[in-house]
Amino acid sequence: MADGGASTFILLITALLVSGSVSAILINQWGDMSSALEENRKGKEADAKTSVSFAGDAMEVGYDDSVNPNVMTFYLQNTGQYVLDESTLVVIVDGISVTSSITTTILPAGADWTDVRLLEVEVSSTSWSYQNDDSVSLSAVVSSEVTSGYRGTSTMNIEVRLNV
Amino acid sequence: MGASVGIGGLIIGMTMLVVFSMVVASIDAKVDSSLQTIDSANEALPTFTIDDATLWEGAVVDVLIGSGGSGYTNGNLVSSTGNGGFTGTFTVDGSGAIIGVAITSHGNYSSAPTIVVQGQTPTSSATFVSSIGNFIHTNVTNTGSQITPLREIWIFSDGENPTNLGSIYSGGSNSPHWYSGETLHVQWAESGQLPVSRVAISVKGVSMASTLA
Numbered sequence: 001m002a003d004g005g006a007s008t009f010i011l012l013i014t015a016l017l018v019s020g021s022v023s024a025i026l027i028n029q030w031g032d033m034s035s036a037l038e039e040n041r042k043g044k045e046a047d048a049k050t051s052v053s054f055a056g057d058a059m060e061v062g063y064d065d066s067v068n069p070n071v072m073t074f075y076l077q078n079t080g081q082y083v084l085d086e087s088t089l090v091v092i093v094d095g096i097s098v099t100s101s102i103t104t105t106i107l108p109a110g111a112d113w114t115d116v117r118l119l120e121v122e123v124s125s126t127s128w129s130y131q132n133d134d135s136v137s138l139s140a141v142v143s144s145e146v147t148s149g150y151r152g153t154s155t156m157n158i159e160v161r162l163n164v
Numbered sequence: 165m166g167a168s169v170g171i172g173g174l175i176i177g178m179t180m181l182v183v184f185s186m187v188v189a190s191i192d193a194k195v196d197s198s199l200q201t202i203d204s205a206n207e208a209l210p211t212f213t214i215d216d217a218t219l220w221e222g223a224v225v226d227v228l229i230g231s232g233g234s235g236y237t238n239g240n241l242v243s244s245t246g247n248g249g250f251t252g253t254f255t256v257d258g259s260g261a262i263i264g265v266a267i268t269s270h271g272n273y274s275s276a277p278t279i280v281v282q283g284q285t286p287t288s289s290a291t292f293v294s295s296i297g298n299f300i301h302t303n304v305t306n307t308g309s310q311i312t313p314l315r316e317i318w319i320f321s322d323g324e325n326p327t328n329l330g331s332i333y334s335g336g337s338n339s340p341h342w343y344s345g346e347t348l349h350v351q352w353a354e355s356g357q358l359p360v361s362r363v364a365i366s367v368k369g370v371s372m373a374s375t376l377a
Contacts, residue, residue: 019177023184032187037195040211052256053369060323060373075326077318079369107326110216116315118326 004137042150050144050152051080054160055118061138062164068128069101074138076119076159082144082152091123092139098123112145132164199273210367211308214374215347216301217363223270225249225294225353227279232261233342235287241265243277243294248275262290270299272300288306296352300376302363310344312367319356320364329365 038079055077072093078084086104090097103122107114113119130136137163138160144152200300227241230284237260241252255264262281271277279292298323314332330340332352341347354360364373 011174015177018174019180022181024180033188034230037192041195045370051369053366053371054371055318055366055371056320056326057323057364057372060320060325060362060364061323073324075318075320075366077366077369081275090267098172108328108331116313116328116330118318120326 002122010153037160038075040048042148046082046147046150046152047154048152049081049147050084050142050154051078052084052140052142052154052156053077053079054138054156055160057076058158058160060163061136062159063130063132063134063164065130065164067124070122070128070130071122071124072128072136072162073120075107076113076121076140076142076156078113078119080115080120080144080152080154082147084119084142084154085117085145085151086142088143088151089119089121090141091121091122092137092141093123093125093128094136096127098125101125130162132162134160134162135159186226203376205286208310208338209370210312211305211370212365212367212372213305213307214363214372215303215305217247217374217376218301219354219376220270220299220301221249221337221352222273222275222296224248224267224279224292224294225270225297225299226278226295226296227252227267229262229263229265230291230293230323231318232257232263233240233288233290235260236262236281236284236290237273239284240282241279241292242282243271243273244280245278246273246275246286248273248277250279252279254281260286265292298360299349299351299362300354300360301349302365302374303349304341304365308342310368311344314340314342317342317348318366319352320366321360321376322362325354327352 007050055075064071090099101124105120107120112136138158140156141152239256241254242287243250248271249269251269252265252267254262257263275297276294276296279294314333319327319329319331333350362373362375364371
């Protein structure tokens with residue numbers, strides 16, 4: 001009888017220890033997972049509220065071949081909810097990045113690129129030899145200002161015709 | 165009996181773990197669903213049409229007061245040469261001298277018209293100097309359900325010279341928004357490189373263009 005009581009007690013204690021430790025591990029894991037999901041959610045929210053679009057006439061993108069290097073001028077509109085950071089702008093023309101030769105101007109002049117302002121973008125490259133009415137693939141990637149600790153990112157892709 | 169109690173405890177513990185796992189899986193699924201909702205929360209794109217677009221190359225773009233004259237009361241201005249359709253208004257000071265002019269219709273002329281005061285007999289006549297230039301007229305209709313602030317709409321001529329609609333629209337309404345079904349008559353002076361052949365409008369990421377008549 002005494003042996004039966006001891007073994008029963010051992011089994012009960014073992015069951016409690018096993019279930020308790022597993023529960024502690026799971027709760028800890030859930031906490032980590034919940035934090036990761038919250039971080040992911042904030043990042044997704046920032047991306048969802050960050051948007052940039054081409055503005056103007058895709059058939060009439062300005063191209064000045066009278067200067068060296070040639071200059072392409074186009075406009076981007078902030079179509080999201082977050083303020084965009086023009087210093088993060090990356091421009092890709094026909095698959096080649098021209099990020100090192102970008103000049104940007106906010107229109108009308110203002111400190112921040114908000115949803116009511118336009119960004120005039122001038123990019124140049126010595127390797128271009130485009131002609132009037134040439135079509136080029138234009139891509140732009142830009143990030144938002146840091147909001148609640150996160151930056152959103154948006155990409156714009158469009159096929160445009162150059163107007164020399 | 166003691167063994168059965170222990171085994172019962174194990175079964176209860178394992179059952180609790182299974183239930184806990186199911187709750188975790190359920191919450192995880194809800195979070196995924198929320199993320200998808202955020203992704204799809206973008207606003208619907210605006211839709212609109214450019215009903216017509218016309219370039220008037222002889223519009224009166226400026227009227228300067230050469231001599232203000234005297235003996236006038238606030239009134240209207242018209243052109244005495246040509247039939248281009250210019251109209252304007254003027255304001256006077258205490259002596260009846262014209263001190264301010266506003267253009268209400270730019271008209272369209274082959275040469276700068278002579279501007280005169282309509283229907284008044286002054287003590288001393290005023291004179292004006294008009295100049296003509298290029299003016300673009302267009303009617304655009306919001307065919308979607310979006311209500312768009314005018315300041316978020318940009319107009320381009322030949323892909324250049326971006327002009328904010330909020331800064332130029334004065335079509336008889338003080339509303340700073342473009343409502344569903346509303347047609348706006350937009351007109352602005354074009355000072356860029358000529359000849360201009362196309363006009364484009366960009367609204368929240370949607371751009372449309374039309375050839376100028």
